[in-house]
Each structure stands twice: as C-alpha cells, then as structure tokens.
Amino acid sequence: MAEKLTGDARDTALAPLLETGWSLDAERDALVKEFRFADFPTAFGWMAALAAVAEKMNHHPEWRNVYNRVQVVLTTHDAGGLTALDARLAAEMDARAGD
Numbered sequence: 001m002a003e004k005l006t007g008d009a010r011d012t013a014l015a016p017l018l019e020t021g022w023s024l025d026a027e028r029d030a031l032v033k034e035f036r037f038a039d040f041p042t043a044f045g046w047m048a049a050l051a052a053v054a055e056k057m058n059h060h061p062e063w064r065n066v067y068n069r070v071q072v073v074l075t076t077h078d079a080g081g082l083t084a085l086d087a088r089l090a091a092e093m094d095a096r097a098g099d
C-alpha cells in the first residue's frame with residue numbers, strides 16, 4: 001500500500017502542483033482542481049484517456065463533469081490522505097490537459 005506523504009518528500013511532491021492550479025483540501029488531505037476544456041467532447045476525451053491511466057495505476061480519481069468542466073479530487077483512500085500516487089496522477093492530468 002502507498003504511504004502517506006510527509007515532511008520534505010511531501011513538500012517536494014506538492015510544490016509544482018500548487019503552481020499549476022491544484023489546491024489542498026486540508027480536511028480530506030486531498031488535491032483538488034477544476035479543469036476547463038473547449039467543449040464537452042474535449043473534456044470527456046480527456047477523462048477517457050485519464051481513466052485508462054488511472055486503471056493502469058490502480059489509482060482512481062473522484063471527479064465530476066459538467067459540460068466542459070471537470071472537478072477533480074485526488075486522495076488515497078487506503079492511506080487516508082495524499083500519497084505519491086496522487087501527485088503522479090495529478091501530473092498526468094496536467095500533462096494531458098496541456099496545463
């Protein structure tokens with residue numbers, strides 16, 4: 001099971017993500033971000049690509065899509081907070097959204 005991120009490792013993993021629009025939900029120890037796309041097909045195509053990535057990682061996002069927007073919450077349920085898997089999935093989401 002992935003270990004919760006703590007200390008310097010946590011700061012190092014999260015700092016670049018906080019620069020690209022991710023923020024922390026302290027209560028849940030989760031990363032949250034709203035992605036905005038040109039239209040629904042673009043948003044859903046991104047979700048489909050990320051679903052394949054998530055399945056391969058066995059690490060799955062909580063997300064909500066409304067037309068061209070996708071609200072994402074990333075946390076590791078098994079660990080009760082953020083792990084390296086969340087940071088890796090967040091970076092994949094950014095890369096595939098062009099953020």
Ligand SMILES: C[C@H](O)[C@H](O)[C@H]1CNC2=NC(N)=NC(=O)C2=N1
Pocket residue numbers: 058059060061074075076077078079
């Ligand atoms: C049984 C299965 O391996 C677990 O439920 C996996 C699946 N995907 C997961 N995704 C996330 N975000 N957190 C988890 O703890 C998690 N655990």
